[in-house]
Amino acid sequence: MSKVDLSIKIGPLELKNPVLLASGTVGYGNEIANFTDLSKIGGIVTKSLSLKPRLGNPPQRITETPSGMLNAIGLANVGVEEFIKTKIPFLKEVNSTLICNIAASSVEEYVECTKILTDEESIKAFEINVSCPNVKEGGLEFGNDLKAVGRITAETKKVTDKPIFIKLSPNVARISEFAKVVYSEGGDAVSAINTLVGTSFNIWTKRPKIKNITGGLSGPAIRPVALAKVLEISRNCPIPIIGIGGILTWQDAIEFMIVGATAFQIGTANFINPNSGLDILKGIEEFCIQTNITKISDLTASYQI
Amino acid sequence: MLIEKSKFISNTSITKNTYLIKVFSPSIAKTAKPGQFCNIKVSENSFPLLRRPFSICDVEGDYLYFMFDVHGEGTRLLRDKNEGEELDIIGPLGIGFDLIGDYDTAIFIAGGLGSAPFPFLSKNIPAMIEIHSFIGGRSKENVIEYKMKNVSAATDDGSYGFQGNVVELFINKLTAYNTKKIRVFACGPNPMLKALQNVCNEKNINCQLSVETVMACGFGICQGCPIEKYNGDGYFLVCKDGPVFNSLAVKI
Ligand SMILES: Cc1cc2nc3c(=O)[nH]c(=O)nc-3n(C[C@H](O)[C@H](O)[C@H](O)COP(=O)(O)OP(=O)(O)OC[C@H]3O[C@@H](n4cnc5c(N)ncnc54)[C@H](O)[C@@H]3O)c2cc1C
Ligand SMILES: Cc1cc2nc3c(=O)[nH]c(=O)nc-3n(C[C@H](O)[C@H](O)[C@H](O)COP(=O)(O)O)c2cc1C
Ligand code: FES
Numbered sequence: 001m002s003k004v005d006l007s008i009k010i011g012p013l014e015l016k017n018p019v020l021l022a023s024g025t026v027g028y029g030n031e032i033a034n035f036t037d038l039s040k041i042g043g044i045v046t047k048s049l050s051l052k053p054r055l056g057n058p059p060q061r062i063t064e065t066p067s068g069m070l071n072a073i074g075l076a077n078v079g080v081e082e083f084i085k086t087k088i089p090f091l092k093e094v095n096s097t098l099i100c101n102i103a104a105s106s107v108e109e110y111v112e113c114t115k116i117l118t119d120e121e122s123i124k125a126f127e128i129n130v131s132c133p134n135v136k137e138g139g140l141e142f143g144n145d146l147k148a149v150g151r152i153t154a155e156t157k158k159v160t161d162k163p164i165f166i167k168l169s170p171n172v173a174r175i176s177e178f179a180k181v182v183y184s185e186g187g188d189a190v191s192a193i194n195t196l197v198g199t200s201f202n203i204w205t206k207r208p209k210i211k212n213i214t215g216g217l218s219g220p221a222i223r224p225v226a227l228a229k230v231l232e233i234s235r236n237c238p239i240p241i242i243g244i245g246g247i248l249t250w251q252d253a254i255e256f257m258i259v260g261a262t263a264f265q266i267g268t269a270n271f272i273n274p275n276s277g278l279d280i281l282k283g284i285e286e287f288c289i290q291t292n293i294t295k296i297s298d299l300t301a302s303y304q305i
Numbered sequence: 306m307l308i309e310k311s312k313f314i315s316n317t318s319i320t321k322n323t324y325l326i327k328v329f330s331p332s333i334a335k336t337a338k339p340g341q342f343c344n345i346k347v348s349e350n351s352f353p354l355l356r357r358p359f360s361i362c363d364v365e366g367d368y369l370y371f372m373f374d375v376h377g378e379g380t381r382l383l384r385d386k387n388e389g390e391e392l393d394i395i396g397p398l399g400i401g402f403d404l405i406g407d408y409d410t411a412i413f414i415a416g417g418l419g420s421a422p423f424p425f426l427s428k429n430i431p432a433m434i435e436i437h438s439f440i441g442g443r444s445k446e447n448v449i450e451y452k453m454k455n456v457s458a459a460t461d462d463g464s465y466g467f468q469g470n471v472v473e474l475f476i477n478k479l480t481a482y483n484t485k486k487i488r489v490f491a492c493g494p495n496p497m498l499k500a501l502q503n504v505c506n507e508k509n510i511n512c513q514l515s516v517e518t519v520m521a522c523g524f525g526i527c528q529g530c531p532i533e534k535y536n537g538d539g540y541f542l543v544c545k546d547g548p549v550f551n552s553l554a555v556k557i
Binding site for chain 1: 306307308346351352353354355356395518519521522523524525526527528529530531532533539540545
């Protein structure tokens with residue numbers, strides 16, 4: 001029916017449209033399916049999985065901030081084994097493209113998770129969350145360490161034929177340097193951005209509002225930062241980009257595509273409007289018709305500077 | 306659970322700072338159970354960003370009622386809604402009170418705004434079961450008796466009823482229930498719920514606690530609303546596994 005060709009390709013991965021739901025904001029799909037038809041969404045990125053289950057941080061884990069929220073969930077997840085046993089069966093039936101997000105505390109754990117999960121036919125790509133502390137080597141985030149990001153890309157590529165997307169941290173000076181490393185080590189795309197480090201204090205008790213003291217800032221508050229990061233990568237590296245950060249409306253999504261994104265992810269917006277993915281899809285399709293765009297992919301990096 | 310664009314019908318003030326709003330929300334009203342809540346979008350734009358969770362206070366036919374205090378920006382916006390405006394509501398959410406079991410007397414214990422879920426709960430308690438309500442507040446104006454039956458009140462400043470907290474009042478009256486089979490239903494601030502939990506667990510009284518945490522989504526996808534399990538083995542999600550828990554299930 002649609003006059004607009006909404007399909008896109010992220011490296012070798014074909015998607016029916018550029019709308020993805022972001023890791024940590026859709027769980028494993030079952031709850032949000034009450035509100036939205038996931039089969040119409042381009043793809044779902046699951047909550048970060050680690051080899052073993054993680055309970056996550058003690059409360060308080062979240063707090064609202066101006067046009068955003070801080071979270072320190074602590075990567076609470078069911079672990080790879082339970083995911084395969086109890087979550088994959090539902091996700092298979094949904095008939096959306098399944099992208100599995102992996103978080104780990106060592107390079108070996110990233111590799112191990114990828115190796116186990118690659119046998120699952122329903123998983124079409126991996127997104128690697130490098131905004132995790134490197135427990136073995138001093139606890140600094142992998143995402144801050146060019147060499148570590150390079151190694152994770154190269155090592156996970158070795159154990160799977162499926163596309164590897166590296167989800168970059170914005171808490172670095174030059175994000176495009178990280179994109180270049182991912183590109184040169186054979187990564188298929190970068191997802192940009194993960195949350196920005198932030199905090200918020202109660203002025204009466206002088207205590208941090210979230211137990212972890214700092215958390216990840218998401219929501220419309222980070223959108224201009226995310227757009228600038230996507231643009232920086234786009235102008236400096238030929239790798240495909242999945243844009244993320246503060247998308248609430250179709251206009252926001254189009255903006256990400258214009259500055260260089262091939263596809264985009266919707267995160268915090270799912271909490272407010274669990275059907276926002278489809279609302280946005282409708283909006284971009286109408287925009288394309290209105291502006292005589294026949295292929296949505298023509299929008300990618302169409303900026304005029 | 307579903308998203309329903311609901312028409313705002315009316316707002317009445319029931320005490321100085323406490324409001325009761327009525328909305329036309331037939332689909333949610335049809336399936337709502339006592340103790341469940343709704344997550345309400347209080348503005349049409351993105352400020353404030355997140356929805357606000359409120360207990361379902363009452364259901365009358367196609368209409369829902371919510372009771373709230375003006376606390377911050379979100380509740381202020383809700384207070385200022387006009388008749389005919391559209392309110393975007395997700396609900397009914399969570400697991401409400403467990404009404405099934407062997408008891409002849411239902412004890413409601415509410416602190417401050419904790420009175421909110423009881424009008425709807427009252428309606429659903431089987432007719433042969435007696436209801437006794439213990440309601441606490443800082444001062445007389447914070448004791449919310451709206452649609453509560455057989456009320457005993459407690460105030461911190463002694464301006465109304467017993468001087469002290471509502472759990473102390475309940476403990477004082479406990480011997481009166483020696484020959485009864487009671488079940489306690491409670492909602493209020495955490496220190497109150499914790500004190501009550503201690504009493505009920507010690508005396509083997511079945512006790513249902515409605516707890517509050519900060520929430521983002523309200524339906525289980527953000528993991529932002531954990532509460533520690535009683536046995537220390539991880540967390541429940543308040544929005545999905547609660548907000549009502551048996552007093553033996555959670556650490557407050
Ligand atoms: C399951 C549940 C049921 C509730 N039922 C009622 C009710 O029936 N009546 C009522 O008056 N209140 C109820 N609350 C509390 C109500 O959600 C808060 O009063 C409201 O969110 C305050 O919003 P605000 O913008 O006015 O306050 P602000 O303080 O400006 O809010 C800032 C942020 O903190 C959050 N927040 C603030 N206070 C609370 C709180 N006590 N609990 C959870 N989040 C909070 C807000 O949602 C918001 O994200 C309930 C909370 C939960 C979790
Ligand atoms: C509550 C919450 C949990 C998140 N969990 C994860 C996660 O497990 N793994 C991950 O890679 N990103 C996680 N994210 C980051 C989002 O996927 C996304 O990158 C970020 O929120 C920015 O997008 P947004 O502004 O649209 O939310 C989480 C974000 C939020 C708000
Ligand atoms: S509020 Fe999001 S999981 Fe409970």
